[in-house]
Amino acid sequence: MKQITLLLILSSSLSVFSQNNVALMSDDSSRSIELREIQVISKERTDRQRMLHFYRANQSASLEDILSRLPELSLIRRGTYGMEPSIRSLSGGQINVLVDGMRIHGACTDKMDPATIYIEPVNLEQLQLQTGSQGFVYGSATGGTVNLITASPVCHPDQKLHGLISSGFQTAAKSLHEALQLNYNTGNWSILGSATWRKSDTYRSGGGEKIAFSQYEKLNYSLAASYQLNQHTRIKADYIGDNGWNIGYPALPMDVGYAVARIGSLGIQHTAAGKRLYKWQAKLYANQVRHYMDDTHRPNVPIHMDMPGRSMTAGFTAEGAMRINRKQQLRLVADASTTRLTASMTMYEAGQPPMYMLTWPDNRKDQYGAGISWTCQADSNWLLQSALRLDYIHTGLTTQAAKDHISILGVTDAARNELLKNLSFTGTRKLNDRLKASASVAYAERMPTATELYGFYLFNAQDGYDYLGNPGLLPEQSLQGEISLQTNGKKARLKFTAFYNHIRHFISGSVNQSFSTMTIGANGVKNFSALPFANLAGLESSLLYKPIAAIDIVSTLRYTNGKDNTGDPLPMIAPLKNTSTVRYQFSHFFLQLETEAASAQTEISGKYGEDKTNGYLLLHARSGCQFLLAGKKTDLQLGVENIFDKSYHEHLDWGNIKRPGRNGYLMIRLSF
């Protein structure tokens, strides 16, 4: 009784909505167990899931291709590989990038290894993207959360072994993409294994120029095993390994010699439809990432250097969904994690001892958090939601050498303890059968990152400054609001969203004239410091239109404007962008035309060394067919991207490195 009262006080159902969504989604895939999880979040996922599903139909697409088409997401590009996701222009420590709810910290001081690189589309079951009012439930963040849900092994009673094999080729980079997935089940056991190998040469940009240092090669493999304990409970173990090597970063002064990630977890999932706590899961996990930057292939290197980095994270997550009554539902999240980071740089000059420094002085971050999200279907027209999360975070330096490094900056005690608070309210009102409006307001905080707190002469190739951490930085505080209007017609679904984000203590870099640069050729030294505030405002709209059964039209539009406290534009803000796709499906064939258009970006941040970016219009054509080959379902897809061989780059591309030109691709996939 006590328990129930407590929970009631804490707050309180998605039931109506979630069930709707389950119904909506379950036709998409047989893996409805996993899909159902997403539905707990909110109705608005539906359109996003539809879009994801739509874009995933292009089987040669990388995860990044899929991500970049979502209106809320942009990608910051430093190379062909390892693009960093940005939600509504917020990235890095401002957002959570999770894999199955696990925290994975990159081991690269230059952010070459966002956690998104460890998941191949073949292994991606779902993608949860939460913004605004729900963006912090899995971790204090001002920008939102991307959670990549990996594929789970499935039980086919009549098919012990099934899987798929696929092979693809792309002309722009002469790249190969081979994937294999096997699912085996026997008794209560089911096992899913996958392996993906990608090898890409340097690509040619529009106009035919070869982009040097754009090659990469990687092998990704995963193994998931699940054991059904009983009707309601199963135990699941997951392992993902990812090895990348010879990865070029044309926009950076260094490449990656090799990068290795090892991600493991052991979890339990329980579903009990009739119970109050109808679903819960818990997981223990650990991961390690090692990253070695390399400049041995670069010409005219003033001084050769090694830059290895390592991150280790271990943690625990638990999540439950609870029905309070017919109208109210709760989602409960609790998690804890500890991350240790270290990165160093060693420079070599003939006839001298090596020059060694810690660029991420050994540090750790311990995080303990709990979140609760309450949904109430007040009546047939009103849906109320609220979310709350608290995080206690401790960060500090772990070795004397690390402390000695940071002491140079005049800091005697670099340890930090913070309690981060996040709270949001959302109201959704059904105006009529076709129109729905929703408004939300949220307050969120985020911890400064290890780079921002403890970074030691980290060179930023975008603005050409060496950055120094500031252990005294306050958490960023965000006050954000969002309104959206959604029409659900029989043939068309149109959604329009406007958001506003006011961020206090906005972490930025300020030039320190008195310090001398460490990196040869750098423009100067910047200290991480907080601007009093910065504002972001933007619009997103998406259209899903099905004029006739054979035709699908998907179009998204987005625009963001960011200003700092002095009214200067913020850096890394994508311009107005539209992606429109028409797909014509007849029998087992489809034809698809896609346009990507971006306006010029003239709202630029001179302080960050940005320059104007021209607009562009791209046209892609895709086609595919499905047939039986030796009795097996086979998909064949071919297409041409950037048909006009347009020479262009996006505003978020570092170093104005041109994007690939005309790119033909061929992909074949055999399911068995």
Add this chain to the structure above:
Amino acid sequence: MKKSVCLLVTVFVLCILAFLVSCTKDKTEPNPTEGLTKLSEGYAIGAAAKVEVYTKETSLITGYTKFYIALYDSVSGKRIDDAHIQLNPMMDMGMMQHSAPFENPASTEAVNHLFPCSVTFIMSSMGGTWTLDIDVHNHVNDKEGSITLPLTIAEPTASRQKSFTAVHNGAKYFISLISPTASTSKVGINDMEIAIYKKASMMSWPADSSLSVVLTPEMPTMGHGSPNNVNPVHTGNGHYKGKVNFTMTGLWRLNLDFMSGTAVADTTQFFDVTF
């Protein structure tokens, strides 16, 4: 019942005491010359004292050199902890002789049985012969005597001893880098200490406190410096103390500008430290 508890407690307390006693017994007095190298030894004839000279380094190089002198009664072998010691370093270059800056022990009382003192060797033995006279006034028996030790001073690859003729007054100044050394340097904040002596005559090298020092460290290979250094300031006896920050390992050049008030004395000096 009570009795047995009392007994147990007593036994327990006794055990602890025994443990503590055995602990203190184990603590034999540490050897005062632990970690030091014996450079030379001999007898100060007349003072009835055996003289042992220790240094921190295993060999002598030009620059500020700290000596630790241990005295023993030449008959009984007992330590002498009360004596007045007077140094007199001398360089014999054949045609001429000159002394060098030095620091006698600050007190007649030994510090941990040793008399710390220093000599600043302003040149190596390449140019002549270094000797060090040690005059001992043994306060135990009130006798005086002296010993002359020949010393070999090498020139290190990275000099820790520099000199310049000051622009503002034409006087010759000798500067020694005391710390940091290659072995004590770390990435982080390092204690910086130099000693400045003025050449008054061939035989007189007094400590100087009149100059101010501006420290600018740099990595010549990379062309960068380091932030938040503290200029060495005079703390007594010609010693100037400050802080030097190294942001990475490797070769660091400590550029030093010397000023006399607002007048420039010299801006050409530096010390290289590699770690």
